[in-house]
Amino acid sequence: MGEKHKIRFEPVGIxxxxxxDETILNAAFRQGVMLMHGCKEGQCSACKSFLLEGDLQMDRYSTFALADYENEEGYVLLCRGHAYSDLEIELVNYDEDMIRSGLPVVTAGTTVExxxxxxxxxxxxxxxxxxxAGLRFHPGQYVDIAIPGTxxxxxxxxxxxxxxxGVLEFIIKRYPGGKFSGLLEGTLAAGDPLSVTGPYGTFTLRVSSDRRLVFVGGGAGMSPILSLLQQMADSGNEREAVYYYGARTERDLFHLEQMADLARRLPNFTFVPCLSESAPEGWPGEGEGETGLVTEVLERREANxxxxxxxxxxxxxxxxAALPLLESMGVPGEQVFYDKFTITAAADD
Structure with missing residues (x-):
């Protein structure tokens, strides 16, 4: 262990x-301070902040996340930064309610059920x-699952x-040769131990808002959105909500019964499955289904x-594709929340 230093985050005064020996982001997680973050590996810039005072040194990172000129101006990545003195840091992207409602990150043992x-x-x-285990999480958050033997x-x-x-549920896309998802093809089985670390993520429902909710997801991206919708149903939330779900073909659709049940429990909720490659004859029948890329359907159906x-x-x-579209449709950036699969996960898991 190295020396310990005090870090103050402005403008929130935390x-x-x-x-x-630990990154500033991990130190915050350990103490239940949920700062904005994404990949946690110096690739996405979600945790980019400005160093006001002190000695901060960074591990290697991608210049895509932090350009050289930004580094020279004083910007830093908290997921790569280590404190070598007391620091004062100005947060660039932050949600004060989320920061203060953070839960301590823990490593817990689990068994495949x-x-x-x-x-x-x-x-x-x-x-x-x-x-x-002692692990808790807010709906919409995620954990890191350790790959056995690595x-x-x-x-x-x-x-x-x-x-x-006492159960964690995950919707996971299987990739051929995936270092974790490939284990779901018969290697992992009920009773096998797995270690998880979390919770992470700020893809949570902002309960202080009463604005209409628009969810857009595809593939296994249903996982955190399903968690948020269930949270709404359990709490009796009456906000108007629509979920545009993108899939290639009808065989890629799943959890349709769960969506129908949520529609019964949430009277102001609509589920819109969108098929981008081929739709069966008569699609969508009496339902709300659409054809085309989910972003195309979003633009077609949403006027404001x-x-x-x-x-x-x-x-x-x-x-x-969705982020610039939303900007062109007049959605303020502070009203857009996203959870993007990391490059590593998309490539081999």
Whole structure:
């Protein structure tokens, strides 16, 4: 362990303590301060902040996340930064309510309870937490699951809303040769131990807002959105909400019964499945289904999103296409929340 230093975050006026051997972001997580973050690996810039005072040194990072000129101006990445003196840091991207409602990050043991197929390439994985796990999370957050026998991990969002029953549920897309998802093809089985670390993430419902909710997701990106919708149903939330879900073909759709149940429990909720490649004859029948890319359907059906809170979750191409579209449709940046799969996860897991 190295020396410890005090770090003050402005303009929120929050203090933490950080050891020289840990990153500033991890120090914040350890103390239940949930700062904005994404990849946690110096690739995405979500935790970019400005160093006001002190000696901060960074591990290697991508210049895509922090350009050289930004570094020279004083910008830093908290996921790469180590404190070598007391620091004062100005947060660039932050949500004060989220920061103050953070939960301490812990590492917990789990046991595989079940693995079931949802589609030809998506699985539902249930992990039973050890009795002394002590892990809690807000709906919409995620954990890192350690890959057995390696020093690596993969990040997955919980699809359920609480650990009251001691179980974590995940919707996981299987990739051929995936370092974790490939284990779901018969290597992992009920009873196998897995270690998880979390919770992470700020893809949570802003309960102080009463704006209409627009959810946009694709593939396994349903996981955190399902958690948020279940949270709304459990709490009797009556905000108007619509969920545009993108899939290639009808065989890629799943959890339709759960969506129908949510529509019964949430009278102001509409589920819109969008098929981008081929739709069966008669699609969508009497339902709300659409054809085309989910972003195309969003643009076609939504005339005014300026007064909406928009939540995006899915692969990078979908999120990258949606962000400029939302800007062109007049949605303020502070009303857009997204959870984008990391490059590593998309490439091999």
């Amino acid at each position: 203090d933490i303590e950080a050891d020289e 079940s693995i079931a197929g949802l589609t030809h390439d998506i699985s539902l994985v249930r992990l039973k937490l050890d009795p002394d 020093e690596e991990h993969r990040s997955f969002s919980m699809a359920n809303t609480t650990v009251a029953d 999103l300026a007064d909406c809170d928009v939540y995006l979750c899915g692969p990078p191409p979908m999120v990258d």
